[in-house]
Amino acid sequence: METIETKNLERLKKLSAQYFRTIKPFPDKKGLFTAQIKLSNYSELGCIITETLKLCIVALDQDAHKTSDTVKTSPINVSLILEMVLELIPTDEFEILDEIHQMFVGDN
Template identity: 55%
Template sequence: METNETKNLNRLKELTALYFTTLKPAEDNSQKQIAQIKVLNYFELGCLITDLLKLCILALEHDMHNVEKKRSDSINVGLVLETVLSIFPLDEMEFLGFAGEIVRE
């Protein structure tokens, strides 16, 4: 008969396999993890990177008037937010909820 601790450990291992999906182990067997950002093509990747840089510049300068009003220089906040949302570890957060329930049992 399994002890409660063994059952909990096995359940946590199952949940980890199901929900820890945002980070993948690096192929070089190091302790590093990889989070992937999915983009349509190099152009979208370039737009994302430049928008992130522009957003950082604005945050550092605290002055919106220094950024040109041209459409090509505007920040695509939607793309930045979509990217952040795509790498947000929601599955892992769900796992933490389950782990909390197991601990409280």
């Protein structure tokens, strides 16, 4: 007969395979991982990079956008940056935390 610990370990292995998908091991580099951002095309990538840099410049020096030739007077597309950040949130991993919590805390 299996012990509760053995059953929980098997369940954890299944859950981790199912949910831990946001970062993937980097090939040929032990201890390094990659995370992907979904993009439509190179233009979108360029926009994200540009908007992120503009946001950083303005955050560092609020008057920089008034005199800079690099940062145009157009408003920073914060929604584009926030969409990119949303892509990086490990929602699957949050779900497994609920499952683990239920296994170890909720069953008592």
